[in-house]
Amino acid sequence: MKDLASIKGRIQNWLDRFFPEFLDVFRDWEGKAALFSLQHFPLPSDVQTMNAEQIVEAWRQEIKRSVGIQKATRLLEAAKTSIGLTTGLSMARKELQLLIQQYLLVLSQIDELMEQLEEFVSQIPGSAHMLTIPGVGLATVAGFLSEVGDLQRYDHPRQIQKLAGLSLKENSSGKRQGRTRITKRGRPRLRALLYRSVMILVAKIPEFKALHAHFTKRSVNPLHKKQSLIALCCKLIRILFVLGRKQIPYDPAKLQGALRQVQLQEVA
Structure with a gap:
């Protein structure tokens, strides 16, 4: 490249x-x-x-x-x-x-x-289902799996989040409460791959665009744009994990439904 x-x-x-x-x-x-x-x-x-x-x-x-x-x-x-x-x-x-x-x-x-x-990735169980996410291509799935390995090794997507260095930590000392940031203690290539993918999803895929808009414009605890993209990286990890583990196709209605549920909770 x-x-x-x-x-x-x-x-x-x-x-x-x-x-x-x-x-x-x-x-x-x-x-x-x-x-x-x-x-x-x-x-x-x-x-x-x-x-x-x-x-x-x-x-x-x-x-x-x-x-x-x-x-x-x-x-x-x-x-x-x-x-x-x-x-x-x-x-x-x-x-x-x-x-x-x-x-x-x-x-x-x-x-x-x-x-x-494509021939290699097609032999990995669940890879075809991960490719059903609009905007996620072969290179993304191949890169994700090459960094993560067998999904059956993980019990929860948070383990992959930690592997990518996307876990949160708070920079505090004494009485000072600092900002919460990601640890970046993980695989930088995996983190970069997820971030690039999310940038495309937010630009082109309606449900991800809507979720990004919600995170950045909500009345309670709105996120900065970069914070929202990091949150969506974690969301993408969860989606890839579920599709790959359960070998089911992507369903945009579930992501849209989760967004509506969060919005209703905020109104209540």
């Missing part, structure tokens, strides 16, 4: 130097039409040797989804008004070709690794 990020950064740097207007035409250089363009006519001077119809025809050689004449026209206009470097273009073209080859190679290696990972 670090290699991929490095290559993508170098390609972005190349665009900044030689064709900074390229991403005004394409939102993402990794899209099919954009990547094809970088492979076949990457420089503004390359684009200017063509007209809009020729660009569209070139795209259609490899891209099934129709790419319109308007985008081709915009690319041509961007090339004509580009402020990119105009020296060393031969080496620049070769540099980009090499970077794209490396990019495609790493992508293929990641795809192969993910296939092997």
Whole structure:
């Protein structure tokens, strides 16, 4: 993953130097039409040797989804008004070709690794049920299980919470009562994995978004955003633990029901 990020950064740097207007035409250089363009006519001077119809025809050689004449026209206009470097273009073209080859190679290696990972994880009891949580993917489940091991070893999800360093402690001395924080005495990779997963869940999954909003906006003891995310990490541990141990699919109604119950208790 670090290699991929490095290559993508170098390609972005190349665009900044030689064709900074390229991403005004394409939102993402990794899209099919954009990547094809970088492979076949990457420089503004390359684009200017063509007209809009020729660009569209070139795209259609490899891209099934129709790419319109308007985008081709915009690319041509961007090339004509580009402020990119105009020296060393031969080496620049070769540099980009090499970077794209490396990019495609790493992508293929990641795809192969993910296939092997999927086959391995599918053999672990309960893993398929853990994958029924929306927003939780193969890499998350595999990372969780690699850090935690056999779920049957644990009697309660709090043991995994402690393993992740998410147990609470109070920083107090003498008469001073300090703030309550997590211990961080555990596996940092597991803690980071859970935190990243929860960030995605809070952004995309309605029931987690609602729970986060409740934690941060409730009238009694509202949590700071980071505190809420930590609480949701613990919630995710409990959900993964139950699904993996009992081998049952994720049920969003149960999480929503638990939230409603808490809200009713607060009103009462």
